[in-house]
Amino acid sequence: MDKSKRAAVIAGNWKMNMTPSQTTAFINELAPKVAGLDGCKVVLCVPFVDIAPAVEAAKGTNIEIGAENIHWEAKGAYTGEISGAMLSECGVKYVIVGHSERRQYFGETDVTVNARVKAGLANGLKVILCVGETLTEREQGVTYETVARQTKIALLGVSAEELKNVIIAYEPVWAIGTGKTATAEQAEEVCAAIRGVLADIYCEKCAEATTIQYGGSMNAKNAEELLSMKNIDGGLIGGASLKSDDFTVIVKAAQ
Numbered sequence: 001m002d003k004s005k006r007a008a009v010i011a012g013n014w015k016m017n018m019t020p021s022q023t024t025a026f027i028n029e030l031a032p033k034v035a036g037l038d039g040c041k042v043v044l045c046v047p048f049v050d051i052a053p054a055v056e057a058a059k060g061t062n063i064e065i066g067a068e069n070i071h072w073e074a075k076g077a078y079t080g081e082i083s084g085a086m087l088s089e090c091g092v093k094y095v096i097v098g099h100s101e102r103r104q105y106f107g108e109t110d111v112t113v114n115a116r117v118k119a120g121l122a123n124g125l126k127v128i129l130c131v132g133e134t135l136t137e138r139e140q141g142v143t144y145e146t147v148a149r150q151t152k153i154a155l156l157g158v159s160a161e162e163l164k165n166v167i168i169a170y171e172p173v174w175a176i177g178t179g180k181t182a183t184a185e186q187a188e189e190v191c192a193a194i195r196g197v198l199a200d201i202y203c204e205k206c207a208e209a210t211t212i213q214y215g216g217s218m219n220a221k222n223a224e225e226l227l228s229m230k231n232i233d234g235g236l237i238g239g240a241s242l243k244s245d246d247f248t249v250i251v252k253a254a255q
């Protein structure tokens, strides 16, 4: 399948940034800049308390709102967590699962990532599943094994039909928030390998239809080159998604 037939998705990951009032102001500023740029989906994944103002501010625009995590249970004694029903009732359309910061600082494992992926899908959300190697794993030559393991376990029990609502974000951990970007060739190589894993566990057609993003210090300067690669269908953007001009340049690069 030719890349132009896959959905291009540029998603911001705000992490722990922006208050509710800043959220409204940011979306009001961003919306006219990305209006009419329909060659890719424009998504902002925001902190839980920013979801309601974000959804409200994004009404009538081409910006869709996502969350940064989801719990696997429908409800119960899980202090600090959030359920799929809570997210979808608030108008959330996307959810990030398995971000390396969740894996690194909050004890997420491949198994909990799998449970969260399934919860997102069961609640009708599009899941942005993050995978990526650490610097040590890259230096030890186990990049492919690492992303293959993360992808396979995260997708256990996910059907080919459900895979249509999964976006894979390849995010080398050493490139996140560090200003060090993978070269376009390095990013392309791993994104192509992930597509190969999807072909193995599902089918060639399923793999060809899946959107694979690159994430890791993507910015206004390097976006065009990264997004020109055959297997890179979009970006998951941290730092640069907090600046409306930079984020707009990235959205334009994906057109």
Ligand code: PEP
Binding pocket: 013, 015, 171, 175, 176, 177, 178, 179, 215, 216, 217, 218, 236, 237, 238, 239, 240
């Ligand atoms: C991210 O948090 O997913 C990310 C890619 O961050 P940054 O763009 O800041 O490296």
